[in-house]
Amino acid sequence: MQEHVSTFNALILPGSFLAALAFWFLLCSLIGAMSGWRSLSRRFTAQSEPSGETLQAGPWFYSVYWRFWGHYSSVVRMISATDALYLSVIFLFRPGHAPLCIPWNEITFGRTRFMWQKFIVLTLGREEQIPLRITERMARKLGLMERVAPVE
Secondary structure (H helix, E strand, C coil): CHHHHHHHHHHHHHHHHHHHHHHHHHHHHHHHHHHCHHHHHHHHECCCCCCCCCEEECCCCCEEECHHHCEEECCEEEEECCCEEEEEECHHHCCCCCCEEEEHHHEEEEEEEECCEEEEEEEECCCCCEEEEEEHHHHHHHCCHHHCCCCC
C-alpha cells in the first residue's frame, strides 16, 4: 500500500505541470481565435524575415487592441518593412499566434477615438477585415502616420 501512495505522489507534480501547460496552450489559442489572429494566419503566416528598411515598435510599453477591443499589452512586436507589416508575439504567448506578414495592399488605414485616446485603425486582410488599433505614438514609431488620411 505504501508503494502505491509513493508512486501516486511522484506523479502529482509532473501531472500538474502538464495540465497547467495544456491549459495555457488552450487559453492562448482561444485568445488567438477570438482576436482574429488565427484567421489572419491562414493566409499571412510569415515565411521570411522583414526585408528592406524596417521600423520596429513593441512589444514593451505598447498596447495593441484587436477585434472586440481585445487588449494585448506589451506582447505584440510590430515591424514596418518595405514589403509588409510583420507582427509577432513574445514566446510565452506564441501558442495560437503564428508570426504574421501582411502585405501593405491588404491593409487599410483609418482613425478612431475610444474614451479620451486617439487610435490609428489598421484593417488587416481584405477578406478577413480584422481591426487592429494602435496608438498614434506607436504609428509614428512605425512610420505609418503618412499612410493615414488626416481627420477633417
